[in-house]
Amino acid sequence: MTVTTRQGMSDAAVIEQSWQEPGVFAALYERHAPHISRYVARRLGDDLADDVTAETFYRAFEKRRHYDLDRPDARPWLYGIAANVMAQHHRKETRMLRAFARSGADPVAQTYGGQLEGADDRVTATGMHQSLAAALAGLSRAHREVLLLIAWADLSYEETARALDTSVGTVRSRLHRARKKIRAALGDANPMFVTGNGGGTDRERP
Known part of the structure; x- marks a missing residue:
């Protein structure tokens, strides 16, 4: 099967075919790795983006036979795996945020410059x-x-719930609490815009 044909396949179809032809899984990597990498870099910095992205797709490849083929879009699954990998670096992320809060120098923005334009259009x-x-x-x-899966990865509530293997109700509750804490810290300002590009009905508008 040609690459062009694979590009027209759903993620689920690519994954299913990779059960018999492992090399086909590369199409999933080419399709989603740039977005996963940018999301990881935004959170952990450029130095960890490649390693975390590689580990995410390695785990995805190893788990591909357990993928729910009724889900044509693999993005929530991949972001969920990435979240598990990034959990190992939670303290580093917190240190980065605190360092930025003190200095005002964002190491990610300095590294990527204009490449991040549009990625953070949900921030002021x-x-x-x-x-x-x-x-x-x-x-x-x-x-x-x-908060960040919705604001930066552009996942819906349902997709975020699937990524984190939890309920939509739990996602809504956590998002509400996160927004409340951020608004309180910012003097009731609301810097987070969580409307998706597609204007999904389950996303709240600012």
Whole structure:
């Protein structure tokens, strides 16, 4: 089967075919790795992005026979695996956020420059304020995970629930608490815009 044909296949179809032809899984990597890598870099910095992305797809490849083929879009599954890999670096992420809150120097933005334009369009126009970094650093891992999967990975509530293997109700509850804490830290300002590009009905508008 040609690469062009695979590009027209759903993620689920690619994964299913990779059961018999492992090399086909590369199409899933080519399709989603750049987005996963940018998301990881935004959270952990450029130095860990490649390693975390590689580990994410290695685990995905190893688990591919357990994938639910009724789900044509593998993004929630992949982001869920990435979240588990990033959990090992939770303390580093918190240290990065606190360092940015103190200094105002965002190491990720300095590394990527204009490449991050559009990736963070759910944060205020002036970028990730120091006060927002401090607020994010103060969130629990569970609350931060939900908030950023929706705000930066552009997942819906349902997709976030699938990524984290939890219920939509739990996602809504965690998101509400995360927003409440951030608003309190920012003096009731709401810097997080969680409407998706597609305007999903289950996303709240600011």
